[in-house]
Amino acid sequence: MGFPISAGLLDSMVLSVVDKEDTYGYEITQYIRRAVDISESTLYPVLRRLQKSELLETYDKEYMGRNRRYYHVTSKGEEALADYRRQWCIHKRMVDSILMNEGGENI
Amino acid sequence: MNRLEYLTSLRRILEDGGLPREEINDAVRFYEEIFLDAGAEKEEETSENLGSPEELARKILMDSGIHVEGDAVFQMEAAKTHEEQEQEQEYAKKSAQQDRNNMLVKLIIALVTSPLWIGALCAVGGVAIGLLATAAAILFAFFAVGFTMTVGGIVTLFTVYPAGIVLIGTGLIFLGLGGLIVVPAVKGIWKAMVSIFNGAVSCLRNYESDGNGKSWRKIFGGRTV
Numbered sequence: 626m627g628f629p630i631s632a633g634l635l636d637s638m639v640l641s642v643v644d645k646e647d648t649y650g651y652e653i654t655q656y657i658r659r660a661v662d663i664s665e666s667t668l669y670p671v672l673r674r675l676q677k678s679e680l681l682e683t684y685d686k687e688y689m690g691r692n693r694r695y696y697h698v699t700s701k702g703e704e705a706l707a708d709y710r711r712q713w714c715i716h717k718r719m720v721d722s723i724l725m726n727e728g729g730e731n732i
Numbered sequence: 733m734n735r736l737e738y739l740t741s742l743r744r745i746l747e748d749g750g751l752p753r754e755e756i757n758d759a760v761r762f763y764e765e766i767f768l769d770a771g772a773e774k775e776e777e778t779s780e781n782l783g784s785p786e787e788l789a790r791k792i793l794m795d796s797g798i799h800v801e802g803d804a805v806f807q808m809e810a811a812k813t814h815e816e817q818e819q820e821q822e823y824a825k826k827s828a829q830q831d832r833n834n835m836l837v838k839l840i841i842a843l844v845t846s847p848l849w850i851g852a853l854c855a856v857g858g859v860a861i862g863l864l865a866t867a868a869a870i871l872f873a874f875f876a877v878g879f880t881m882t883v884g885g886i887v888t889l890f891t892v893y894p895a896g897i898v899l900i901g902t903g904l905i906f907l908g909l910g911g912l913i914v915v916p917a918v919k920g921i922w923k924a925m926v927s928i929f930n931g932a933v934s935c936l937r938n939y940e941s942d943g944n945g946k947s948w949r950k951i952f953g954g955r956t957v
Contacts, residue, residue: 651766664782
């Protein structure tokens with residue numbers, strides 16, 4: 626795979642996945658794997674980082690006789706996600722302008 | 733490795749690494765859930781995907797800023813991606829090959845040009861030794877002439893005694909001069925010989941220790957074969 630995923634990009638993707646619906650570690654990995662080949666060991670530090678900066682919070686919910694840890698996007702996380710999306714749009718346009726020869730006249 | 737083995741091992745390594753208990757529980761809980769959600773029938777597969785407990789623990793410890801095995805270089809290594817490591821290995825292989833090539837080139841050049849440099853070396857060495865020998869001969873000549881004249885003078889003293897006195901006098905002058913210069917001359921010759929020897933030795937040593945073939949590259953404008 627040619628393009629490495631930066632930490633910021635991974636943070637924003639995880640935020641986006643959890644924003645759709647509160648979910649748990651395994652499912653987040655499975656979801657992100659649709660786009661990028663990552664393992665749980667990559668996801669764990671991302672989740673911790675997002676919790677530390679209070680963009681994500683956790684709660685436990687019973688599932689088949691055990692507690693499953695669910696992640697939820699905080700209001701601070703919502704703001705961060707909106708910001709990430711704006712930045713991504715700009716970033717994508719700039720890369721496309723070079724890589725795909727799109728809208729080169731605007732630069 | 734099944735879930736229980738894997739998680740037990742992970743916890744033990746994290747404890748050994750000195751991670752705070754709260755963080756250990758957090759990590760082990762996270763990976764326990766991964767195992768459980770992946771399904772009991774997939775435990776082996778999950779543990780394979782996660783890599784060995786040692787590797788995983790190392791990652792977790794490093795994310796918490798704990799130096800594993802107290803080795804700073806190790807952290808740098810671990811931070812590199814797989815691709816970077818491959819590139820490095822490739823590069824190391826290439827440069828090792830290049831070093832071998834350089835050694836070979838050096839050897840061949842040394843052999844091919846041997847008539848030149850052996851000749852030059854002999855000439856330089858010969859001149860140096862010649863000069864030293866001359867100095868020694870002059871010194872010896874002083875004594876020889878002085879001694880001969882003095883002895884001759886003593887013999888002549890009994891036949892033509894004024895001539896004998898002149899000869900003895902001249903001979904004593906030569907012996908005296910020889911005596912004056914003998915100590916500094918011998919010291920000088922000795923020093924010169926030692927420095928010639930040292931020069932030759934350090935010259936050889938420099939070429940040997942110059943493993944990168946820099947001196948040859950300088951001479952041949954950085955071309956590699």
